[in-house]
Amino acid sequence: MSDPLPDHVAAPEEDEFRRLSPLTPIARSAIFLAAAAYTGGRQVIEEREFTGAAIAAAAVLVAGAVFGFASWYRTKFRITATELRIDTGVFNRRSRRVRLDRILEIGVNQPFVARLLGLAELKIETATTEAEVSLSYLPLGEAHEVRQVLLQQRDTARAREAGEEGARGFAGGAAPPSAEPVPLVRVPLSWQVKGLLASGETVGLLLLGIAIGGVLAAGLSLGAFGIGLATFGGAAFSLVRKLVGWWDWRVAVVPTGIQVRHGMFSLTTRTFNVERLQGVRITEPLLQRPFGLARLELSVAGGMKDNGSGDEGSGIALPVAPLDLVWRLAADLIGADPSAVPTTGPPRRASWLRPFGRPWLAFGMDDRLVVSRAGLFARRTDLVPLARVQSLRLTQGPLQRWLRLASVHADSPVGLVNAQGVHRDPAEARRLVQEGVERARVARMPRAAL
Amino acid sequence: MEELFALPEGEWLRIRPSLARLRRLVLVVVLGLVVLVLVLAGVVVSETRLLAWPLGGVGLLFGGWMWWLIGRNVRNWGYAERAEDLWIRHGAFVMRLVVVPYGRMQLVDVTAGPLERAFGLAAVQLHTASPATAARIPGLAPQEAARLRDRLTELGEAGKSGL
Numbered sequence: 101m102s103d104p105l106p107d108h109v110a111a112p113e114e115d116e117f118r119r120l121s122p123l124t125p126i127a128r129s130a131i132f133l134a135a136a137a138y139t140g141g142r143q144v145i146e147e148r149e150f151t152g153a154a155i156a157a158a159a160v161l162v163a164g165a166v167f168g169f170a171s172w173y174r175t176k177f178r179i180t181a182t183e184l185r186i187d188t189g190v191f192n193r194r195s196r197r198v199r200l201d202r203i204l205e206i207g208v209n210q211p212f213v214a215r216l217l218g219l220a221e222l223k224i225e226t227a228t229t230e231a232e233v234s235l236s237y238l239p240l241g242e243a244h245e246v247r248q249v250l251l252q253q254r255d256t257a258r259a260r261e262a263g264e265e266g267a268r269g270f271a272g273g274a275a276p277p278s279a280e281p282v283p284l285v286r287v288p289l290s291w292q293v294k295g296l297l298a299s300g301e302t303v304g305l306l307l308l309g310i311a312i313g314g315v316l317a318a319g320l321s322l323g324a325f326g327i328g329l330a331t332f333g334g335a336a337f338s339l340v341r342k343l344v345g346w347w348d349w350r351v352a353v354v355p356t357g358i359q360v361r362h363g364m365f366s367l368t369t370r371t372f373n374v375e376r377l378q379g380v381r382i383t384e385p386l387l388q389r390p391f392g393l394a395r396l397e398l399s400v401a402g403g404m405k406d407n408g409s410g411d412e413g414s415g416i417a418l419p420v421a422p423l424d425l426v427w428r429l430a431a432d433l434i435g436a437d438p439s440a441v442p443t444t445g446p447p448r449r450a451s452w453l454r455p456f457g458r459p460w461l462a463f464g465m466d467d468r469l470v471v472s473r474a475g476l477f478a479r480r481t482d483l484v485p486l487a488r489v490q491s492l493r494l495t496q497g498p499l500q501r502w503l504r505l506a507s508v509h510a511d512s513p514v515g516l517v518n519a520q521g522v523h524r525d526p527a528e529a530r531r532l533v534q535e536g537v538e539r540a541r542v543a544r545m546p547r548a549a550l
Numbered sequence: 551m552e553e554l555f556a557l558p559e560g561e562w563l564r565i566r567p568s569l570a571r572l573r574r575l576v577l578v579v580v581l582g583l584v585v586l587v588l589v590l591a592g593v594v595v596s597e598t599r600l601l602a603w604p605l606g607g608v609g610l611l612f613g614g615w616m617w618w619l620i621g622r623n624v625r626n627w628g629y630a631e632r633a634e635d636l637w638i639r640h641g642a643f644v645m646r647l648v649v650v651p652y653g654r655m656q657l658v659d660v661t662a663g664p665l666e667r668a669f670g671l672a673a674v675q676l677h678t679a680s681p682a683t684a685a686r687i688p689g690l691a692p693q694e695a696a697r698l699r700d701r702l703t704e705l706g707e708a709g710k711s712g713l
Contacts, residue, residue: 183703193667195660197703202656227679228656401679490654490680494647496554501645506554513679526554534558537649541634544653 117176117187123217124175124237125168130213136161177235179249182257184224186235198233201257202226206247210240222247227401229514281352281359285429287421291393295420296343298387301335308332346419351429358433360417372417376401379484379517380430384423386477394426395419398433399515415516430483436468438483443471449503450523463508463521465532467539470510472519484512484519486536486543494533496526508532555639555647562628562639569689570624572669577616585609619643629687631701636676638685650685652705654678660695674698 126133140157170190177186184198207223214220214236220243221236238246296302308331347364357374361367383395396418417433418426431437443464451458457476464471470484493509500506506529510519521532588605623642630637635651655676662672666688672695673688690698 189661192661192663194662195699196657197659197699198657199655199703199706226656228677228681229679230681231657231659231677233657490678491648491650491683491685493649493682494555496645498643509682511678511680511682514681530554533647533649537635537651540651544651 117178120172120175120177120235121219121237121239121242122172123219124172125165127211127214127217127219127237129164129168132164133161136164179246179253181253184233184250186233196231196233198224198226199257200250200254201261203250203254206250208240208243208247220244224250227513281354283350283352284358285351285418285421285425287346287349287418291420291422292343292346292349294391295388295393296339298391298393299339299385300387301339303387304335305332305339308335342419349419351417358417362419370414372398372400374433377433377485378488378512378515379482379519380417380433381517382426382430382481382483383475384479388420389479392423393420394423396421396426396430397516399512399517401513401515434469434483434485436466436485438469438471438481441466441469441471443473444528446505446521446523447525450505452503453499453505453523458523461522463519463524463532465510465536465539468543470519470536472510472521482517482519484510484517486510486540488512489519489536489540492533492536492540494529506530508536510536555645557628557630557637557639560630560632562630565624565627565629565687565689566671566691567624568669569627569671570621572665572671573620573624574617576665577613577620581609581613581616624689627687627689631698631705636685636702638687646684648683648685650676650678650683652702654683655702655706658699658702660699662692662695674702676702 121127136157140154140161143152143154143157167190171188174190174193175186175188177184179185179200182200184200184203186196186198188194188196203224203226205225207225209221209223210219211221217237218240219237220240221234222238222243224233224235226233235243235246237243312329312332344364345368346362349360349362352359352361354371357372357377359369359371361369378399378401380399381397383397384393385395388394395416397415398417399415418429421429427438431439441464443462445462446454446458448458450461454461457474460473460475460479462471462473465486468486470482470486470489472482472484474480490511490513493511494506495509496506500523503523504526505523506526508521508524508529512519521529524532585606588609592605619642623640626642626645627640628638635649637647637649639645639647656679657677659675659677660672661675666672670691671689672692673686674690674695675687676685677683678685687698
């Protein structure tokens with residue numbers, strides 16, 4: 101990134117199709133090859149004859165070799181100034197284009213057999229999870245070279261775009277990276293205890309305790325309650341684990357976002373990058389609702405840094421806190437006021453498709469935010485910034501068509517938030533999508549341009 | 551219903567009707583094989599033809615329904631490149647409309663299986679960071695697929711902001 105090469109310097113000689121290493125088929129099917137050779141070879145050696153399994157194994161080997169060669173021959177890639185193109189497929193042909201500026205990271209992997217052959221696989225990561233982009237295999241040296249070229253081109257492409265876009269404010273470093281986290285919230289023990297007491301585990305423990313007490317009082321043997329006892333232990337263990345793991349939960353502000361720290365014995369620290377925040381979820385569990393407690397979880401795309409042990413509650417920003425505090429923190433993180441967003445529920449006839457929980461479904465959006473609510477027992481509110489919505493969808497199944505209903509979806513990257521308005525009046529659903537498209541377009545524009 | 555999935559202005563671009571021919575061919579071959587096997591099994595097991603008729607009838611009805619559904623599906627498939635986003639509408643049983651801003655595009659695939667190539671067809675699929683997006687357009691002429699793909703990558707650059 102330090103030396104932004106003009107593109108005509110970086111681009112030219114890479115502008116041709118290249119192939120993978122010719123050893124690729126061997127590296128890919130080594131185990132298979134070994135198995136076939138073993139089956140065939142053993143028979144030849146044991147029976148001193150070239151029949152049966154040996155012929156079959158040979159045929160499989162030949163067919164595999166032909167297909168492997170064809171597959172290798174068909175696979176080509178090319179790097180231009182803006183995109184990586186990979187063409188593959190013997191029967192099912194595919195031509196894939198990856199925009200270079202979308203590349204997040206490139207890994208160089210060497211599985212065992214490939215390593216023996218001095219080959220490596222390039223794994224190119226983008227924000228999609230459904231399509232895998234990889235070049236396997238390249239000679240190790242070439243793999244590193246291609247990786248270097250791709251990253252360089254990506255940075256050039258990004259620099260060019262940034263230039264076109266004009267100075268986009270503080271991307272470079274307006275805020276000095278002061279290292280000290282500023283404390284924001286600390287969850288006191290009393291909230292934790294309330295949250296733990298008002299949980300499914302506690303209720304289960306109580307019920308089981310009463311049952312076991314009853315059995316003992318009636319003078320029966322406890323033997324039949326083995327499973328009950330195991331559940332008892334499990335619930336108790338879960339409670340203790342939460343108490344220990346969520347001990348002394350602190351939220352602090354750091355330059356990139358917020359940082360959470362918690363734990364009684366092993367300290368877990370997690371940083372959430374606010375720029376990569378895809379949405380937040382506020383959950384009000386059934387038992388905690390009378391106490392006005394809720395949980396705040398964040399959905400961050402690939403920006404989560406985990407410097408602790410364990411994966412317990414990886415997206416949790418606040419495990420248990422008063423509802424208004426949770427809303428305030430959510431609003432601060434999202435940078436918009438969720439309570440100002442108008443939401444509406446589905447019409448009454450939606451009860452045919454959603455007999456329970458229909459009254460708690462809600463969906464709506466304003467210029468910045470999509471809000472969606474659901475949940476008969478645990479109330480979930482998902483907040484998604486419109487600028488982060490990947491696509492908007494409108495769907496209608498046959499039953500919905502019959503009942504004059506349709507569903508709206510605002511798609512987020514893989515994560516826990518799922519903003520959707522199910523079973524709406526079709527006219528309203530249509531209006532939401534069409535307005536959403538326009539509003540999202542405005543919301544995506546850089547602030548300076550507004 | 552139609553206006554629920556309509557384009558705000560302009561016309562949908564349609565996919566080629568030969569996709570319906572391809573899918574119907576596959577349907578007939580697969581269903582034919584299944585029914586044949588079932589009928590043969592029925593004849594062998596019961597040694598009468600009592601089972602063969604209802605089986606064949608059900609197969610025929612199901613096949614007819616699928617035949618009709620395929621036609622509807624291909625007719626309903628439409629796409630439009632608007633100024634800021636790609637609109638895709640599809641579905642016969644479940645209707646779907648998806649609007650993808652060009653800037654959200656992560657990568658584009660053009661695919662063509664052996665049957666599709668025999669029918670002169672290709673599919674374009676656009677991937678965003680969300681697996682729910684499902685923006686796929688099958689049944690395109692290869693030149694149109696290439697044009698669309700180039701246009702999408704080009705527009706993706708203008709749209710920017712990957713995440």
